Amino acid sequence: MDQNQESRLLLGIGGGISAYKSVDLVRRLKERGFDVRVVMTHAATTLVTPLTFQAVSGHPVRTTLLDATAEAGMSHIELARWADWLLIAPATADLMARLAAGIADDLLTTLALATEAPLCLAPAMNQHMWRHPATQENLHILRERGARILGPAEGDQACGDVGPGRMLEPIEIAEAMRPVTVHQLTGARILLTAGPTREPLDPVRYLSNRSSGRMGYALASALGSLGAEVVLVSGPTALAQPRIAELIQVETALDMRAAVMTQVSSCDIFVATAAVADYRPAESAGRKIKKDADELVLRLVRNPDILAEVADLASPPFTVGFAAETDDLERHALAKLTAKGLDMIAANQVGGAQGGFERDDNALTVFWKDGRRDLPLMSKTRLAQTLAELIAERYRGRHAAST
Ligand code: CTP
Numbered sequence: 001m002d003q004n005q006e007s008r009l010l011l012g013i014g015g016g017i018s019a020y021k022s023v024d025l026v027r028r029l030k031e032r033g034f035d036v037r038v039v040m041t042h043a044a045t046t047l048v049t050p051l052t053f054q055a056v057s058g059h060p061v062r063t064t065l066l067d068a069t070a071e072a073g074m075s076h077i078e079l080a081r082w083a084d085w086l087l088i089a090p091a092t093a094d095l096m097a098r099l100a101a102g103i104a105d106d107l108l109t110t111l112a113l114a115t116e117a118p119l120c121l122a123p124a125m126n127q128h129m130w131r132h133p134a135t136q137e138n139l140h141i142l143r144e145r146g147a148r149i150l151g152p153a154e155g156d157q158a159c160g161d162v163g164p165g166r167m168l169e170p171i172e173i174a175e176a177m178r179p180v181t182v183h184q185l186t187g188a189r190i191l192l193t194a195g196p197t198r199e200p201l202d203p204v205r206y207l208s209n210r211s212s213g214r215m216g217y218a219l220a221s222a223l224g225s226l227g228a229e230v231v232l233v234s235g236p237t238a239l240a241q242p243r244i245a246e247l248i249q250v251e252t253a254l255d256m257r258a259a260v261m262t263q264v265s266s267c268d269i270f271v272a273t274a275a276v277a278d279y280r281p282a283e284s285a286g287r288k289i290k291k292d293a294d295e296l297v298l299r300l301v302r303n304p305d306i307l308a309e310v311a312d313l314a315s316p317p318f319t320v321g322f323a324a325e326t327d328d329l330e331r332h333a334l335a336k337l338t339a340k341g342l343d344m345i346a347a348n349q350v351g352g353a354q355g356g357f358e359r360d361d362n363a364l365t366v367f368w369k370d371g372r373r374d375l376p377l378m379s380k381t382r383l384a385q386t387l388a389e390l391i392a393e394r395y396r397g398r399h400a401a402s403t
Contacts, residue, residue, distance in 0.1 A: 015043020016090035028174035090124030127163030146382035186227035193274035195235035213237035216273035218384035
């Protein structure tokens with residue numbers, strides 16, 4: 001990696017005996033181009049001194065949350081924002097339990113809640129602790145939320161047992177971190193639409209839909225984590241701005257189209273996750289409509305299809321659409337891929353027990369001209385990371401093919 005591609009990695013050290021191996025891990029990560037800052041739990045400081053990690057990382061090591069001097073330098077919130085990645089190695093059973101429960105009773109667990117950086121864990125514990133249903137349930141929760149789990153390995157343990165629970169070797173962890181951190185989209189500018197649109201009937205009423213915008217926002221963050229410069233054009237949502245270059249807020253489909261058309265010529269990739277209203281009221285009353293009549297007929301007119309317009313440009317960006325289908329997913333998705341002239345389409349089944357609007361999880365099947373990939377039911381955060389990597393892979397593939 002060159003200097004521009006250096007990834008900022010926050011390394012959390014838990015109180016497991018393998019904490020001593022994490023000294024070497026810092027070196028291995030730095031060799032691979034990471035800028036590493038270390039945070040230790042109290043238990044970890046009883047096993048290895050903070051000074052050791054300071055010497056190998058080249059940065060002061062934080063150990064407590066309520067440290068006035070350290071907070072005056074880089075506060076824990078700044079540290080949480082600074083990180084591109086949060087890696088916890090060793091991740092003890094206790095740490096995993098606190099992370100799964102969302103407890104923030106020390107600096108490391110507070111940072112885990114405060115950061116938007118993807119979480120990677122290298123578990124290390126006695127084999128019985130690892131196999132315990134409580135640990136396995138916590139593992140499941142963390143995975144579902146998008147955490148990446150590295151290991152553990154099987155073999156001789158410090159306590160004399162033999163079995164699963166050994167932390168992976170530093171070199172294995174550092175290598176495992178590399179593929180996900182290669183900035184596959186560095187230099188790419190990505191335009192995304194997200195959320196619903198609101199189509200006004202009068203100054204106080206509108207037509208809209210149930211889209212929460214969560215999938216689009218998660219995807220914007222995930223694409224940003226791969227190094228892309230992301231511009232998000234969003235309809236009204238209750239979500240906080242993800243860590244991206246620019247957020248443009250709009251209300252109606254026509255506003256969304258105008259914002260997209262202004263931005264699109266400078267973009268390499270366009271991803272349409274927005275649930276754009278297909279129709280808008282033919283007229284929007286200047287004043288609040290009064291309930292004078294027994295019956296009110298609304299005349300609706302078609303909204304422009306933003307995605308189709310972008311794909312139809314003379315030199316379109318790499319274009320990714322979404323399709324929500326209640327039946328015959330593959331046929332409908334492929335028909336839209338062809339009809340709109342897209343590079344990729346991510347389709348999800350709606351109306352059943354599976355994920356979709358207003359839910360935290362979702363499943364997608366992604367189609368392109370001569371291929372497909374099934375992304376099974378998982379949290380929207382994890383799904384977004386997987387989809388972002390697939391977009392990067394297909395985009396880079398097309399790029400390589402055309403150069
Ligand atoms: N889309 C868009 N502008 C619109 C409508 C849809 O950009 N006016 C985009 C969405 O963001 C999504 C995809 O197109 O990426 C959805 O395609 P569409 O054919 O509109 O899906 P449905 O509305 O589900 O279509 P249909 O009702 O015909 O199944």
